[in-house]
Amino acid sequence: MERKDSAQIEFKRQKEQEMVGKMMVLYCKSKHGGKAFKERGLCPQCRELLDYAEWKIRKCPFMEEKTFCSNCRVHCYKKEMRERIRQVMVFSGPRMLLYAPKAAIWHVICTLREKRKMKND
Numbered sequence: 001m002e003r004k005d006s007a008q009i010e011f012k013r014q015k016e017q018e019m020v021g022k023m024m025v026l027y028c029k030s031k032h033g034g035k036a037f038k039e040r041g042l043c044p045q046c047r048e049l050l051d052y053a054e055w056k057i058r059k060c061p062f063m064e065e066k067t068f069c070s071n072c073r074v075h076c077y078k079k080e081m082r083e084r085i086r087q088v089m090v091f092s093g094p095r096m097l098l099y100a101p102k103a104a105i106w107h108v109i110c111t112l113r114e115k116r117k118m119k120n121d
Contacts, residue, residue, distance in 0.1 A: 009063050016068055017054050019107060020085075022100055023092035024050045030091070049084050052077075068110060 028046035042050060056076060057069070066072045075082060096104035 012063055013057055013060070016057050016063075019068070019103055020053045020057070021050060022103065023088055023096060024053075026092045026095055026099055027088045030095075046088075049081065049088070052081050053085060066114065068107065068114075 024046055025041050028042045032043040032046065053069075057063075060066075060069075060072075060076075062072055062074065069075075069077075077085060093104075093107075096107070
């Protein structure tokens with residue numbers, strides 16, 4: 001397997017954080033739109049979840065090998081946070097085709113590649 005340098009790994013971290021952030025904003029605006037929005041257009045509960053997700057992405061020791069958290073063999077989120085982020089992904093995932101089509105298509109391609117690779121391992 002080809003080794004990635006630290007700049008490539010950091011780029012992957014940033015891309016994953018951007019994708020999670022976009023999905024979270026879409027979810028929060030759709031589900032919690034009536035509440036007073038705070039930093040980056042998120043309610044306090046969604047801000048907490050996004051901060052948690054970004055922290056997990058920053059600390060991920062598997063970034064070199066995986067594409068997205070959903071494709072990782074190790075699920076490091078606490079049970080409650082994993083369920084909350086799953087709800088965001090289920091809601092926002094399909095809608096990302098309308099709001100960020102390039103990112104959504106890239107995510108699907110990477111996920112399919114990763115699942116194929118995991119199946120062959």
